[in-house]
Amino acid sequence: MKTLRVPEATVTRLSIYSRFLERLDRNGVTSVSSGEIAEGVGVSPAQVRKDLAYFGEFGTRGVGYNVKDLMHYTMKILNLTQPWPMALAGAGNLGTALCTYRNFRERGFAIVGVFDNDLTKIGKRIEDLTVQPLEEMPQVIKQRGIRIGIIAVPTRAAQEVADLMVRNHLKAILNFAPIALNVPEDVMIRNVDLSVSLEVLTFNLKYRGTYESEE
Amino acid sequence: MKTLRVPEATVTRLSIYSRFLERLDRNGVTSVSSGEIAEGVGVSPAQVRKDLAYFGEFGTRGVGYNVKDLMHYTMKILNLTQPWPMALAGAGNLGTALCTYRNFRERGFAIVGVFDNDLTKIGKRIEDLTVQPLEEMPQVIKQRGIRIGIIAVPTRAAQEVADLMVRNHLKAILNFAPIALNVPEDVMIRNVDLSVSLEVLTFNLKYRGTYESEE
DNA sequence: CGCCTAAAGTTATATATTTCACATATTTTA
DNA sequence: TAAAATATGTGAAATATATAACTTTAGGCG
Numbered sequence: 001m002k003t004l005r006v007p008e009a010t011v012t013r014l015s016i017y018s019r020f021l022e023r024l025d026r027n028g029v030t031s032v033s034s035g036e037i038a039e040g041v042g043v044s045p046a047q048v049r050k051d052l053a054y055f056g057e058f059g060t061r062g063v064g065y066n067v068k069d070l071m072h073y074t075m076k077i078l079n080l081t082q083p084w085p086m087a088l089a090g091a092g093n094l095g096t097a098l099c100t101y102r103n104f105r106e107r108g109f110a111i112v113g114v115f116d117n118d119l120t121k122i123g124k125r126i127e128d129l130t131v132q133p134l135e136e137m138p139q140v141i142k143q144r145g146i147r148i149g150i151i152a153v154p155t156r157a158a159q160e161v162a163d164l165m166v167r168n169h170l171k172a173i174l175n176f177a178p179i180a181l182n183v184p185e186d187v188m189i190r191n192v193d194l195s196v197s198l199e200v201l202t203f204n205l206k207y208r209g210t211y212e213s214e215e
Numbered sequence: 216m217k218t219l220r221v222p223e224a225t226v227t228r229l230s231i232y233s234r235f236l237e238r239l240d241r242n243g244v245t246s247v248s249s250g251e252i253a254e255g256v257g258v259s260p261a262q263v264r265k266d267l268a269y270f271g272e273f274g275t276r277g278v279g280y281n282v283k284d285l286m287h288y289t290m291k292i293l294n295l296t297q298p299w300p301m302a303l304a305g306a307g308n309l310g311t312a313l314c315t316y317r318n319f320r321e322r323g324f325a326i327v328g329v330f331d332n333d334l335t336k337i338g339k340r341i342e343d344l345t346v347q348p349l350e351e352m353p354q355v356i357k358q359r360g361i362r363i364g365i366i367a368v369p370t371r372a373a374q375e376v377a378d379l380m381v382r383n384h385l386k387a388i389l390n391f392a393p394i395a396l397n398v399p400e401d402v403m404i405r406n407v408d409l410s411v412s413l414e415v416l417t418f419n420l421k422y423r424g425t426y427e428s429e430e
Numbered sequence: 431c432g433c434c435t436a437a438a439g440t441t442a443t444a445t446a447t448t449t450c451a452c453a454t455a456t457t458t459t460a
Numbered sequence: 461t462a463a464a465a466t467a468t469g470t471g472a473a474a475t476a477t478a479t480a481a482c483t484t485t486a487g488g489c490g
Contacts, residue, residue: 004426009448010447011418012415014418015408015415015418016395018414020395034467035467044448046449046450049467049468049469050447050449052468052469053469053470055426059468060455060456060468061454061456061467061469062455062458062465062467062468063455064466077418077426078417078418079414079420079421084413092312093312093315094312094316096312097307097309097311097312098409101308101309101409103370104410104413107413107414109410147420148413148416148420171420172416172420174409174416178234180231180255180256180257188416190412190416192407193231194313194316194389195321195324196227196230197407198299198405199230199233199293199322200223200226200227201363201389202293202294202295202299202363203230203293203294204226204387204403205362205363205386205387206294207221210219210220211219211269211292222477224477225477248436250437259479260437261478261481264437264440265439265478267438268438268439268440272438272439273438274437275438275486276438276485277435277487277488278436278437278438279438
């Protein structure tokens with residue numbers, strides 16, 4: 001059994017391949033080549049093969065990959081064979097949208113607890129959930145076996161919420177606040193920063209990836 | 216005038232530095248070192264200096280950077296000296312949340328038109344906006360000088376909306392649909408894929424960035 | 431006024447990632 | 461059943477990115 005480091009970009013693409021395969025499967029496609037996957041998700045065929053090679057051999061030379069099999073392999077690698085209940089902090093517009101976000105469920109993710117400290121939001125119903133006070137998060141995390149937290153609170157409250165999540169042993173946090181959260185080494189943070197994405201666009205609208213220094 | 220290619224990761228970090236500087240400035244901090252910026256956003260000091268070096272010399276050796284100056288420089292580089300009106304397609308929960316998203320405005324971004332084809336959504340008011348039929352997007356883009364589009368429609372409708380945006384000369388699209396959009400070379404797409412972010416987390420919850428092949 | 435310290439800017443090194451090219455395996459076909 | 465076509469898996473080369481080490485410059489202080 002050998003352990004090897006997998007580039008994060010590879011994991012990201014694996015997730016993309018996985019969903020693409022799911023779509024192929026839904027459409028009744030049974031076999032696919034690295035070239036077709038590449039075409040479908042916008043990378044090179046060699047990249048697809050190299051990425052998959054980190055995890056094993058899943059194809060048949062001269063033939064390609066079995067869609068259903070490869071889909072299952074990718075989901076297993078991504079740890080999606082179990083459902084993932086999640087705790088959401090922040091019941092504003094963004095939080096509400098996340099609660100109803102269909103793409104989560106399709107992949108086994110489900111927000112099972114929504115928490116906020118704003119008295120005007122506590123008690124609000126969002127589909128089949130009710131916004132609870134933040135202080136109730138610990139017991140819900142325990143009861144539901146939650147391992148992933150989502151932070152959708154205002155920037156000024158984000159660190160405090162992160163601390164609370166860390167104290168309650170969450171090791172994975174999806175953070176929408178535009179701030180670098182301070183957490184222990186063993187806690188993973190993924191930042192979703194929409195302004196950053198837009199600013200990469202505005203930069204490129206001007207320079208298209210190059211920069212012309214004055215003079 | 217020499218032109219040099221800037222890594223996308225550098226542009227991403229520049230945006231992060233920029234907002235961090237904005238926060239320092241708001242807090243009355245006037246001077247900062249690469250080490251403090253690094254600490255504040257979670258990268259190495261060398262990385263900060265290297266990133267800035269792509270664009271010029273902004274600091275004083277032995278002293279550091281003037282916060283206000285560097286903030287302005289970064290914003291100028293990122294093309295944020297002008298406001299950026301944006302067109303949003305999709306007035307569901309996510310679209311609604313984006314309309315009210317405060318972090319956009321702070322950086323000069325503003326959704327000035329919301330469009331949808333769902334008759335139950337057209338006419339709906341979201342703050343000071345009214346949801347319009349998609350077919351009206353072209354004229355609004357023209358009138359308001361919009362250059363950035365946001366796609367927050369269901370996956371099945373995303374490509375069609377992208378085509379519409381491309382036809383109307385938008386060159387930058389922020390896409391929330393979990394699908395690879397097909398657009399001409401000169402159109403930039405940034406995908407925000409929340410499931411992908413979560414799946415990177417679930418992968419790491421199991422393997423922490425390494426993979427142990429069976430046997 | 432010169433020495434010392436701090437920190438930016440820069441060059442060189444190391445690491446990581448992607449691309450390329452090819453060897454290998456499978457199926458099809460003549 | 462041999463040859464051709466196809467497409468995977470992989471090692472080597474090329475490229476890109478990040479880290480580290482070093483050089484330069486500014487300011488403080490004795």
